[in-house]
Amino acid sequence: MIDDTTGQEPAERPLRSSFERYLQDKGKGRGGDGGNYRRNAARELERFEEWAVGDRGNDDWTGIVPADVDRDPTFEDLDERVFREYARHLAGDRGLKQNTVQTYYRYISAWCGWCVNEGYLEAHYAQRASAMAPLPEDDGRKPGDQQAWTSAQRHALTRHVDEKARDAIETFTTLSDDADPLDRQRARYEALKAARDRALVFVLAYTAVRVGELLRDPNDPRRRGVRWEELSLEDGSMDVYRKKQQWDAASLPDPVISPLRSYRQLMDPPTDRWPVFPTFDQRTLAGLVRDELADRGEHPDTIDSRRGEYARDFLLALDEDVRPPSITTDGARSILQRLSEAAGIDIDHPKHDYLAxxxxxxxxxxxxxxxxxxxxxxxxxxxxxxxxxxxxxxxxxxxxxxxxxxxxxxxxx
Structure with missing residues (x-):
C-alpha cells in the first residue's frame, strides 16, 4: 500500500509519521486531542524515537539506522531485535522501578500493535518473547487492575459532582411559577441527571461495592441493576447480588445517604421497582416509550403527541411508569470518563486515563x-x-x- 501523498511504502515511512494518527485514535474528546493516556503515550513515543535516532543511548549507541545511511528511522528498521534493545535500555536505567519499566514498554508495545493493524509493520515484534526477555520479571502486580482512587482524587470527584448537582437542583427549584413548561422540564431533567451522577459517584467512592453488583450486566440477566426497593436509607444498607452468586447486604455509609435521599426525592419514582441508576440514553428511552405505550393500546399518533409534550422521553417514562433499564457497567465507565475530565483530575495510570x-x-x-x-x-x-x-x-x-x-x-x- 503506497502513500498517495509521499509515494512511499508503509515500511519506508519515518516512525514519526504514524505518531499523530495513533495518538488521535487513543485520545479523548473531539479530534482525539485530549486524555492522559494520549499525553503519556506521546511522551514515551518521543523517548523511543530519540533512542532510535541515537540521542538517548550510551556513548556507544548510534541508533537503529545503519551507520552508512543518512536518514531518520523508518519502519523497515524495526524488528524484534530493536525492541529487545529498547527493553534492555529501559531495564538498564537504574532510576526506573520494575513496574515503571514494564509500563513504559507497554506504551511502545501498544503502538507497535496498532502499527501492525494499520499496515506499517508485518508483525507485532514488541510482543515476541525474545524482545521482552530483558524486561524485569513481573512482580505479580497487574497495573491495569491496580488503580485506586487516592484521597485527593476521591475528594476532587465527589466535590465536583456535588457542586454540579447542587447548581442544577437550585436552577430547577428556583424557576418562577410562570416559567415555560418545557423549560421547567429541561431544568428538571438536568437536575435529575446531575443528581444521578452524584449518587453514582458517591456510591462507588464510599461503599466499595463492585460495579457489576450495582449496575446492569447485559451478559447476566441476574444482574439487572439495583432497585430502590433494595435500598434502606434509614438502616444504611443495600441488597446486592454478590460475586459469590447470592444476595447480601452492603453498607451505605453516611456520605452516601444524603445524595441518595436528595436524588430519590427529586426523581419520585412511580414504584420502588425502578432502577436507582436508570439509563438516560435518548435512543433507548424513545424506543422503550413507543413500545410500552403501544403495548398498552395507545395509537401511534397519540404516542407521538404525548412525546411532543415532554422535553425528554425520560420524563414521560416517569409519568407513565415506563420502567427504563439500569445503566450498564460500560455506561458507568463512560460517565466516569466524562466526569473525570470535567473535574480536571490529574490521573497517571498506564491503562486508565480516568477514575475507573x-x-x-x-x-x-x-x-x-x-x-x-x-x-x-x-x-x-x-x-x-x-x-x-x-x-x-x-x-x-x-x-x-x-x-x-x-x-x-x-x-x-
Whole structure:
C-alpha cells in the first residue's frame, strides 16, 4: 500500500509519521486531542524515537539506522531485535522501578500493535518473547487492575459532582411559577441527571461495592441493576447480588445517604421497582416509550403527541411508569470518563486515563485496611481476609518497615 501523498511504502515511512494518527485514535474528546493516556503515550513515543535516532543511548549507541545511511528511522528498521534493545535500555536505567519499566514498554508495545493493524509493520515484534526477555520479571502486580482512587482524587470527584448537582437542583427549584413548561422540564431533567451522577459517584467512592453488583450486566440477566426497593436509607444498607452468586447486604455509609435521599426525592419514582441508576440514553428511552405505550393500546399518533409534550422521553417514562433499564457497567465507565475530565483530575495510570469504577473500591480498601486492619476490610469488601492481605500487602510491608525503623532507633539510640 503506497502513500498517495509521499509515494512511499508503509515500511519506508519515518516512525514519526504514524505518531499523530495513533495518538488521535487513543485520545479523548473531539479530534482525539485530549486524555492522559494520549499525553503519556506521546511522551514515551518521543523517548523511543530519540533512542532510535541515537540521542538517548550510551556513548556507544548510534541508533537503529545503519551507520552508512543518512536518514531518520523508518519502519523497515524495526524488528524484534530493536525492541529487545529498547527493553534492555529501559531495564538498564537504574532510576526506573520494575513496574515503571514494564509500563513504559507497554506504551511502545501498544503502538507497535496498532502499527501492525494499520499496515506499517508485518508483525507485532514488541510482543515476541525474545524482545521482552530483558524486561524485569513481573512482580505479580497487574497495573491495569491496580488503580485506586487516592484521597485527593476521591475528594476532587465527589466535590465536583456535588457542586454540579447542587447548581442544577437550585436552577430547577428556583424557576418562577410562570416559567415555560418545557423549560421547567429541561431544568428538571438536568437536575435529575446531575443528581444521578452524584449518587453514582458517591456510591462507588464510599461503599466499595463492585460495579457489576450495582449496575446492569447485559451478559447476566441476574444482574439487572439495583432497585430502590433494595435500598434502606434509614438502616444504611443495600441488597446486592454478590460475586459469590447470592444476595447480601452492603453498607451505605453516611456520605452516601444524603445524595441518595436528595436524588430519590427529586426523581419520585412511580414504584420502588425502578432502577436507582436508570439509563438516560435518548435512543433507548424513545424506543422503550413507543413500545410500552403501544403495548398498552395507545395509537401511534397519540404516542407521538404525548412525546411532543415532554422535553425528554425520560420524563414521560416517569409519568407513565415506563420502567427504563439500569445503566450498564460500560455506561458507568463512560460517565466516569466524562466526569473525570470535567473535574480536571490529574490521573497517571498506564491503562486508565480516568477514575475507573474499580478504583473507587480499591481506594476504599486502602482506607479500611489502614484504619481498621485486614479483618474489618475483608468484611466490608466482601472478600476473604487472605485475598485482602494479598491485594493490599504493600500496606503491611510499609507498616513492618516502620516497626523495623522504630526497633533500630531504640537499639541504636
Amino acid at each position: 469504577p474499580h478504583g473507587g473500591r480499591r481506594g476504599m480498601g486502602e482506607v479500611l485496611v489502614r484504619a481498621f486492619g485486614y479483618t474489618v476490610a475483608a468484611r466490608y469488601l466482601d472478600n476473604s481476609e487472605e485475598m485482602v492481605r494479598d491485594r493490599y500487602s504493600h500496606i503491611e510491608a510499609g507498616e513492618l518497615g516502620d516497626v523495623a525503623t522504630e526497633a533500630l532507633s531504640e537499639i541504636d539510640g
